[in-house]
Amino acid sequence: MLILQNISYQHENKDMLFQNISLTLNSHDKTALVGNNGVGKSTLLKIIAGQWQALSGQLNVSSIPYFVPQLFGQFNDLTIAEALKINDKINSLKEILKGNVTEENLLLLDDDWTIEERCQEAFSYWKLQNLDLNQQMKALSGGQKTKVFLAGIMIHEPDLVLLDEPSNHLDFLGRNLLYDFIKSTSSSLLIVSHDRTLLNILNKTLEMSKNGISIYGGNYDFYSEQKxxxxxxxxxxxxxxxxxxxxxxxxxxxxxxxxxxxxxxxxxxxxxxxxxxxxxxxxxxxxxxxxxxxxxxxxxxxxxxxxxxxxxxxALPAIDQMKFGFNNTAFHKGKTLFKAHEINYSFENEFLWKENLNFEILSGDRLVLKGSNGSGKTTLIKIMLGELSPKVGNITLLNRKAIYIDQDYSLLDSSLNIYQQTQTFNDSSLEEHEIKMRLNRFLFAQNDWDKPCKALSGGERMRLMLCCLTISNESPEIIILDEPTNNLDIQNIEILTAAINEYEGTLIVVSHDQQFLEQINMEKEIVL
Structure with a gap:
């Protein structure tokens, strides 16, 4: 099915990402590929998919793999049919049904007479009934784009499927559909994911590190115990x-x-x-x-x-040393920080929520904001931050410091290097050696300090964001985390979990990662 022998990959700047990677995937295997951010998991999937070229080694695949990538921006200018590479077949079938039975149309269709029915079935399974194949990808949400490519598995019926963080943008319903699909499919699967619920469905775990690939014979829980x-x-x-x-x-x-x-x-x-x-x-x-x-x-x-x-x-995991280190005495539990009375928001004269919202947020609350894709979670966050005003109803917005950390950690300035970025948060005029001590605590050694922020992985951006927050003189009274685990590996999720559990201020989290929510002890929820 799939055999890799001594695969190596080198960046354009000649830095070696990994060397002599070998693995074998048999028919019907459902395998997880785990490892720290930056070790090269996504790169390896792209090499197997034929999108990138290895520096050396041998790759043997018995059939063309179907690849669901982590990011979809490169498809924004394509239609759904073009992104799924079925536009030629669909157009040829329509022409044939009109009576235009040419050799070219028959060749493009390749006897695939059920292509339209498979599209309808696949879109129906993934709850995409309202989408048109000619619709532009850029008009879709992140969750819809993921579902489109997942639907492509049912449409193309491949023997081998490569999935890179497939649950990242999916809501609870979408994730459950994904779990059911993984359990039922007969395709061989190689999946890069940090979603521990998903990883426990799979029957084999591979760990990728700088030393190669280690094989563990069971699901994630088995792997975790062995580790x-x-x-x-x-x-x-x-x-x-x-x-x-x-x-x-x-x-x-x-x-x-x-x-x-x-x-x-x-x-x-x-x-x-x-x-x-x-x-x-x-x-x-x-x-x-x-x-x-x-x-x-x-x-x-x-x-x-x-x-x-x-x-x-x-080789030891370094988790405990990375903590916020905030002055927790500054937080006064029970104080009202935000109050909403009969609020709603509208787009083009259509209200976002069926019922107006009434709630309050108190200092020390640990609140989960839940809702399916498109339910208005980001809009409500902007209202809480004072960036948007509700169209109806009233809000009480106290003067308090709130930090909003989205899944891309866009508070970081990509034009700066790591050390320069920490200085933008240095409002208490810490000495240079103190800044560098904190960078070391968050696993940024001296040779990392000049590294540009735009070159950082998801886990590195998260660690730098945590480090910057510890450097800031004023502890934020509210931290809002929007899908914080989406681009993190499991080790960095554990680092983030440990840091959050030390924080005693108000925490508002948008996440579909149920295990993460349980581990950070969320107490209340708003469901949109």
Missing amino acids: KIENNALEQDVQSKEKALRKAKEKERETIERQNKLDSRGKKKQEKSGVARIMMNTLRNKAENSSSKIKDVHAEKIGSIADDLRQLRS
Whole structure:
């Protein structure tokens, strides 16, 4: 079905992204591909799909894969039929039915007489009945674009399907349709996803890292348990290596002290016995050479242990050190921050919500904003922020600091590098070394500080955003997160979860990731 042997990929700037990646996918396999942001998962899918070229290695695919990408902007100027690559077949079928039975039309149709029926069935399954194949992709929401490409699986009926974060833009209904489809399809699947509900449906997990691909024989929960065992063993190795390093340094100190005592005793003995000065110098040089050799032997041993320890530590997950660090005493629980009375909003004289909204938000609330795609979640957020005014009803909007973090972390300025970006949040005039200490805490080492923000992965943007918030002098009283896990790998979701759970201010979250919502202890909800 699919065999990769020693696949390597190099960026245009000659930086190597990954080397010698090998994997095998058999018929009817339903496989997850997980790994940290930036390791090259999406790139590998594009290579398998034939969109990008590997630097080296062999790729064998028994049939043309069907690829559902993570981003759809490149299709905005196409119709739905063109994006799905069925426009020629549809047009040829229509011409034939009109009586224009040419060799060209028959060749383009390729005996696919049921293409229209499959389109209708697929669109019906994914709740896209109101879409026309000639409609422009740019007119669709992110969720609708995802569903269009998912519908393409049913239309093309491929043997191998590649899915890159397929649940990102889907609402709860869309996600459930996706889960049911994955369970029932006979196609082979290779899926990159951070959606743990989806990952638990799959029967095999592959972990991609800088060292290659590791195979785990079960779903995500099985993989997670195995990783815990591995990390515990790694922690024990680190502790064992730290102990060995302490012993080696202690042994070096004891040996040098013993040698110094022997040399001192020998010198006194030689002075008493009246050894000639030239002989004394020779003996002293021998003693110094002997001490130097002892130091070199111990230094080599200590250096080797220290190198091993550095490698082991670099493999450990780094989650606990990344925290907001806000002054929680500034938050006064129970204070009314926002109040809505009979509010609604309209587009082209049509109200967005069937019933007017009534609710209030108190300091310390942890509130989920739910609703299907197009239900007005973003509009309501803008009203809460004071960027839009309701067409009817009244709002009470207290003067308070609110931070809105969307799924692209667009508060970050793509024209700046990492260090320059942190300075834009430095309203308390922190010293340069303090800024750099915080960057290190959020896993941005010295060689990252000049990296442009536009080159950062989703997880790196999230970590930089968290770092910037800790640098800002004034703690935000409200943090609004709009689909915060969409572009994050599982490790970065865990980092974000740990940071959010430390925050005691008001939290408003839009998310379809049920497991994430449970882990951040959301208490209230508004359903649109």
